[in-house]
Amino acid sequence: MAQYDYIEIKIPAKAQYVGVARLMISGIASRLGFTYDDIEDLKIASSEAITNAVQHAYGADDEGEIVVGCALYEDRLEIMIADHGASFDFEETKKHIGPYSDASEARFLREGGLGLYLMETLMDEVKFHHEEGVTVFMTKYLGGERGEEDVKRSANS
Known part of the structure; x- marks a missing residue:
């Protein structure tokens, strides 16, 4: 098993804390040496996952929290977003929102579908x-x- 560092925060399931998690992920990705474009991709995908948890995991009166964990490896960043609220059937949800044949279809997706597509x-x-x-x-x-890397090696052979 590869060695890694792990960083985790817990935020209240409220929209105003999504930016806090984005900043953490941005800082970690920068430290690992990701490009500006990759950092933006990480922030957008993470924001979508966290926003989905904020909007759908807990009822209006529930005081929930979201766990954001990052495992830092030499060659990758693994991000975990977890809530303990209401669950959904991803495969069933995916059937109703995809597949996508081109980017123009993305603007016609139902609410929530664009977030899954972006991730x-x-x-x-x-x-x-x-x-x-x-x-x-x-x-x-x-x-x-x-x-x-495997594709590059095959092309050079």
Whole structure:
């Protein structure tokens, strides 16, 4: 198993704290050496995941929290966004909002669909776990998508 550092914060499930998590992720990504464009991608995808949790995980009267965790590896950043609110069936939701044949279709997506589309588009890997709440795992590889080095090696052979 690869060595990594792990950083975690818990924020109230309120919209005004999304920016706090974005700043943390931006700082970590910058420290790891991600490009400006990759940092922007990380911030957008993370914001979408956190905003989904803020809007859908807890009722109006619930006092919930969202956990934002970052695992820092040599070659990637793994981000976990977790809540303990109401869960949803990702595969069922995905059936109703995708697939997307081109970017022009994105503007016609139902509410919530664009966030899932952005997460999957901007990150190299996205996984969802839903039981007691929803946990989103997103991975961004440093210097390009996973497998890109294998493609370069094959092209040079």
